[in-house]
Amino acid sequence: MKFLTSLAVFFISWEVFYHLLINDPFLLSPPSKVIPTFLQLLLGKDELFFIPLDTLHSLYHYAYGFLVALSTGLSLGLVAGLYRSFRDFIHPTIELLRPIPPIAWIPISIMLFKLTHSAAAFIIFIGAFFPILINTIHGVSSVERKYIEAAKTLGAKTRDVFFKVVIPASLPSIFTGIRIASGVAWMCVVAAELFGVSQFGLGYKIQLARYYHSMDVLIAYMLAIGIVGLTLDHFYRSLEKKFLKWRRGLTIE
Amino acid sequence: MSDVLVVKNLYKRFGEVLVLDGISFNVKEGEFVSILGPSGCGKTTLLRIIAGLEDYEGEVLLENKLVNSPGQDRVMVFQDYALFPWKTVFENISFGLEVKKFPKKVIKERTEKILKLVGLQGFENFYPHEISGGMKQRVALARAIICEPRILLMDEPLSALDAQTRNYMQEELIRIWKEINCTILYVTHSIEEAIFLSDRIVVLTKRPAKVKKIVNVNLERPRDRFSNEFVRLKAEIHKDVKDEFELV
Numbered sequence: 001m002k003f004l005t006s007l008a009v010f011f012i013s014w015e016v017f018y019h020l021l022i023n024d025p026f027l028l029s030p031p032s033k034v035i036p037t038f039l040q041l042l043l044g045k046d047e048l049f050f051i052p053l054d055t056l057h058s059l060y061h062y063a064y065g066f067l068v069a070l071s072t073g074l075s076l077g078l079v080a081g082l083y084r085s086f087r088d089f090i091h092p093t094i095e096l097l098r099p100i101p102p103i104a105w106i107p108i109s110i111m112l113f114k115l116t117h118s119a120a121a122f123i124i125f126i127g128a129f130f131p132i133l134i135n136t137i138h139g140v141s142s143v144e145r146k147y148i149e150a151a152k153t154l155g156a157k158t159r160d161v162f163f164k165v166v167i168p169a170s171l172p173s174i175f176t177g178i179r180i181a182s183g184v185a186w187m188c189v190v191a192a193e194l195f196g197v198s199q200f201g202l203g204y205k206i207q208l209a210r211y212y213h214s215m216d217v218l219i220a221y222m223l224a225i226g227i228v229g230l231t232l233d234h235f236y237r238s239l240e241k242k243f244l245k246w247r248r249g250l251t252i253e
Numbered sequence: 254m255s256d257v258l259v260v261k262n263l264y265k266r267f268g269e270v271l272v273l274d275g276i277s278f279n280v281k282e283g284e285f286v287s288i289l290g291p292s293g294c295g296k297t298t299l300l301r302i303i304a305g306l307e308d309y310e311g312e313v314l315l316e317n318k319l320v321n322s323p324g325q326d327r328v329m330v331f332q333d334y335a336l337f338p339w340k341t342v343f344e345n346i347s348f349g350l351e352v353k354k355f356p357k358k359v360i361k362e363r364t365e366k367i368l369k370l371v372g373l374q375g376f377e378n379f380y381p382h383e384i385s386g387g388m389k390q391r392v393a394l395a396r397a398i399i400c401e402p403r404i405l406l407m408d409e410p411l412s413a414l415d416a417q418t419r420n421y422m423q424e425e426l427i428r429i430w431k432e433i434n435c436t437i438l439y440v441t442h443s444i445e446e447a448i449f450l451s452d453r454i455v456v457l458t459k460r461p462a463k464v465k466k467i468v469n470v471n472l473e474r475p476r477d478r479f480s481n482e483f484v485r486l487k488a489e490i491h492k493d494v495k496d497e498f499e500l501v
Binding site for chain 2: 146149151152153154157160164168169244246249250
C-alpha cells in the first residue's frame with residue numbers, strides 16, 4: 001500500500017508539473033502519455049522499440065560483464081584478503097585505477113573490442129570489479145582471529161578453516177560488494193549502450209528515441225531501466241536473506 | 254595416575270618482554286588443575302602455548318609428545334566463547350566431528366548426546382546471538398568435549414557471567430567433568446573459583462610469571478563455599494598471593 005501511494009504521489013506531481021510548467025511534448029512527456037506508451041512497447045506494438053527484447057540484450061551485457069567481474073574480483077579478493085604481502089602489493093594500483101569512472105574507459109573499450117557485446121561488457125566489468133574486489137578483501141582480511149584459532153583447536157585443517165570459517169565470516173561483506181557492484185554495473189549498461197555497441201539494448205534505444213524526439217518512448221525506456229534495476233536489487237537481497245539467515249536479529253535491518 | 258601433560262622450563266618472550274619465566278608443572282589423568290594468577294601475568298599465554306597457538310622455548314609434552322601445533326587432543330574453550338555466529342547451536346557443537354568427516358548419523362547421535370549432557374535440548378536450531386551468556390558457555394563447553402580431548406583447556410570461561418550464573422556453572426562444570434571423566438586445565442584469577450573447582454592449584458607470580466607454589470585442595474566434593482576449611486584455605490592462598498595481586 002505504501003509502495004503504491006508513494007508511486008501515485010510521484011506520478012501525479014509529475015503530471016501537474018508538466019501541465020503547469022512545461023506543456024510541450026517536444027521537451028517532456030507526462031505520465032498520462034508515458035504509461036500507455038510503456039505498455040504498448042512492452043507488448044510489442046512497435047517494431048523498432050520492443051522493450052522485452054531490448055531488456056534481454058541489456059541483461060546479456062550486464063550478466064557478461066558482471067560475471068567476469070564477480071569471478072575475477074572474488075578470486076583476487078580472496079587471495080589479497082588472505083595474504084597481506086599480496087594485498088600491500090596490489091593496493092597502490094587498485095587505488096590508482098579505482099577512481100577512474102567506468103565511462104572514461106569507453107574509448108579504450110571500443111578500440112580494444114570494436115562495437116561488440118564485449119565492449120559493453122568491458123565497461124560493466126570495470127564498474128562492478130572494484131566494489132566486489134574491495135569488499136571481498138575487507139571481508140576476508142577482517143575475519144576475527146579468534147574464530148580461526150577456535151576452529152584450529154577443534155581440529156580444523158587449513159582447508160576447513162578456509163571453507164568453514166573464512167568464507168562464511170566474510171560473506172556479509174562480500175554480499176555488500178555484490179549488491180553495490182550490481183547497481184553500478186546496471187548504470188554502466190546504459191552508459192555503454194549509449195555509445196552504440198549494439199543495435200539493441202535499453203541504453204541504445206534511449207539514444208535512438210532522442211533522435212526521433214519521441215519523449216514518451218524515451219521516458220518509457222527510462223522506466224524500464226528503473227524497473228529492471230529494482231528487480232535485480234531485489235534478487236540479490238533475497239539471495240542475501242537466504243545465505244545470511246544467521247544475521248537476522250543481529251543487525252538493525 | 255600417569256601424567257597427561259608435562260610443562261618443563263617453559264619460557265615465552267614477546268619481543269623483548271619476558272612473559273613466562275621458566276614454568277614447570279604437570280597434570281595427571283582425570284585431574285582438575287587450575288592456574289591462578291593476577292590478570293596480565295601470562296595465564297592465557299600459557300594456555301595458548303599448550304593449545305599450540307603460540308611458539309615457545311622449553312618443553313610442553315602431551316603424553317610424551319612435544320606440542321607444536323593445535324589439535325583435537327587439546328581443545329581450548331575461549332574466554333569470549335568464540336562461537337561461530339553463522340552456525341546454529343547444533344552446528345557449532347558438531348564442528349569438531351564435521352572436520353573429522355564423521356558420518357552424518359554418528360554426528361547427529363553424538364551431538365544429541367552432548368546436547369543432553371550440557372542441558373541444551375530444544376536450542377539446537379538457535380544461533381549464538383539468540384541465547385544467553387550461560388547457554389553460550391554451555392555451547393562452548395559442548396563444542397570442546399565432543400572432540401574427546403586428552404586435556405580440556407579453559408581460559409577464564411566463566412568470567413563474563415553474572416555471579417549467580419557463574420556459581421551455578423561451576424557446579425555444572427564439576428558435574429560434567431565427573432560424568433565424562435576428562436582432564437581439565439583451568440585458568441582463573443578468582444581464588445574462590447580455583448578452590449571450588451580444582452584438585453590442585455598452580456599459583457603464578459605477576460609478570461614475568463613463575464610458579465609461586467602448587468596448592469593441593471583436599472576438600473571433599475561437593476564443596477561448600479562457606480565451610481570453615483574452604484574459607485581457611487581461601488585466606489591462606491590470599492595471603493600467599495597478596496603481593497602479586499596488589500601490585501597489578
